[in-house]
Amino acid sequence: MIKTIIFDFGDVFLDLDKAATKRELERHAISDFSEEILQKNREYEMGLLSSEEFIGTYRSNYPQLTSEAFTKSWNAILLKFPEHRLSFLKELQKEGKYKLILLSNTNDIHIDWVKENIDFFEDFKNCFDAFYLSQEINLRKPEHSIYEFVLKQHGLKPEETLFIDDTPENTKAAAELNIHTWNIDPATEDVVDLFTIKKELF
Structure with a gap:
């Protein structure tokens, strides 16, 4: 029982729209994600990175990305x-x-x-x-x-x-x-x- x-x-x-974040990031010419980025995603989910550190990782790897654009793309999954x-x-x-x-x-x-x-x-x-x-x-x-x-x-x-x-x-x-x-x-x-x-x- x-x-x-x-x-x-x-x-x-x-x-959720699970494909949305990838789709939004592609609008900023971002389509390939390194193992480093994927690992940072996992670490962020575990609270091992601050939001500032996490956003900074994406911005250092993809200089064309603003913090606002990233946050909007990251949250696109949520409906x-x-x-x-x-x-x-x-x-x-x-x-x-x-x-x-x-x-x-x-x-x-x-x-x-x-x-x-x-x-x-x-x-x-x-x-x-x-x-x-x-x-x-x-x-x-x-x-x-x-x-x-x-x-x-x-x-x-x-x-x-x-x-x-x-x-x-x-x-x-x-x-x-x-x-x-x-x-x-x-x-x-x-x-x-x-x-x-x-x-x-x-």
Whole structure:
């Protein structure tokens, strides 16, 4: 029986256009990303770089890029947060049947955008028993260590835990630790249909 539900944020609650940042950067004649840049992306998600250092890395590699242009391109991935998902989450919290945890790979620039553009972000955050952002805990999916951290922090049993994420690598890693998973397809599925789509777990 599931007692804890761990949710990803992007493309579970917040709609994303994952190709948008690459598309926007191509408008600035940026199409190839070195391993150094990709590593900096990962480090930034883990909170190992400040936003200023991160933006500076891109600007030093691509001098044609202004800080404003980069930030706009970086945030192009973020779309909207349909309010019916907040209603679903609030109902889950009200029922009190499950421990609710958010576990998201994200970064300060994206979270700043969310805080500025999603009026109900604090209401959303307050629905959870724990709210883990990768840059705050210096861990990121799909490393096993991030799931082990959450399990240990809350004394969770994997067989009583469901993890919902749209990225196959992330759900695969969780499943390797015997956590139940739903690799949600944002193009055809909605988290509000959880108890229909994954009814066998409940």
